[in-house]
Amino acid sequence: MEEEENDEKAILEQVFGPSSSSEDESESESESEEEEEEEKWDWVAIEKVKGLWICSNFLSHHHQNHLLSAINSQNWFTSTNNNQAMCFGNLPSWAHQLSHLIHTSSSSILPHHLHSRDPFFDQMIVNMYLPGQGICPHVDLLRFQDAIAILSLESSCVMHFTPVVAAADADNSNASSVPVLLNPGSLVLLSGEARYRWKHEINRNPGFQLWQGIELEQSRRISITLRKLCPDP
Numbered sequence: 057m058e059e060e061e062n063d064e065k066a067i068l069e070q071v072f073g074p075s076s077s078s079e080d081e082s083e084s085e086s087e088s089e090e091e092e093e094e095e096k097w098d099w100v101a102i103e104k105v106k107g108l109w110i111c112s113n114f115l116s117h118h119h120q121n122h123l124l125s126a127i128n129s130q131n132w133f134t135s136t137n138n139n140q141a142m143c144f145g146n147l148p149s150w151a152h153q154l155s156h157l158i159h160t161s162s163s164s165i166l167p168h169h170l171h172s173r174d175p176f177f178d179q180m181i182v183n184m185y186l187p188g189q190g191i192c193p194h195v196d197l198l199r200f201q202d203a204i205a206i207l208s209l210e211s212s213c214v215m216h217f218t219p220v221v222a223a224a225d226a227d228n229s230n231a232s233s234v235p236v237l238l239n240p241g242s243l244v245l246l247s248g249e250a251r252y253r254w255k256h257e258i259n260r261n262p263g264f265q266l267w268q269g270i271e272l273e274q275s276r277r278i279s280i281t282l283r284k285l286c287p288d289p
């Protein structure tokens with residue numbers, strides 16, 4: 057167990073630098089200590105959606121900032137008409153290391169046949185959403201294997217999951233929609249039913265981003281989706 061924790065720490069340091077390094081001058085010592093705490097990953101199963109897990113504290117503020125700097129240095133979103141970047145096969149080193157980190161953290165929640173595949177992920181989409189922008193209900197393409205990870209950065213949002221097979225009573229379809237809060241630094245993992253039998257959606261139109269009755273304030277949101285392609289037929 058202790059060995060596993062050391063392993064996690066080593067990976068985090070490799071990816072983001074030592075957590076004690078204070079690149080952000082405004083970061084106080086007590087905040088750094090808090091972030092050390094945050095490196096313990098708490099996976100929570102979303103009960104109604106089998107195979108859906110969230111870790112709200114997957115990355116500390118410090119590590120989110122490192123990741124955002126790495127994304128910014130790719131210059132993907134400097135032009136206003138570009139809001140998506142895709143990589144196949146050769147992921148940038150920071151994404152490769154993020155994949156490694158997700159792999160390490162998910163050993164107890166993913167079925168063995170998914171956790172043991174190599175490479176764990178070989179495809180990445182980075183999406184940039186301005187306030188009001190989201191993604192329509194969908195199931196990810198079947199060209200991707202099971203087990204999909206989505207990391208959120210910058211702005212919180214609510215992702216809704218709805219069953220692919222709609223409830224017989226159409227009026228009741230809202231009742232079976234399951235909201236999940238994706239805060240910055242959170243990671244969701246979808247496998248099995250969550251990946252194949254539920255659609256996911258982010259509606260950031262005014263009035264739709266409600267969490268516990270309160271409308272979330274929106275700013276730019278960046279997400280990193282990691283998946284693995286199916287082998288060629």
Ligand SMILES: O=C(O)CCC(=O)C(=O)O
Nearest residue numbers: 181183191196206279281
């Ligand atoms: O941006 C997100 O959080 C979700 C992205 C997504 O579902 C997709 O690219 O298939």
Ligand SMILES: [Fe+2]
Nearest residue numbers: 194195196256
């Ligand atoms: Fe998706």
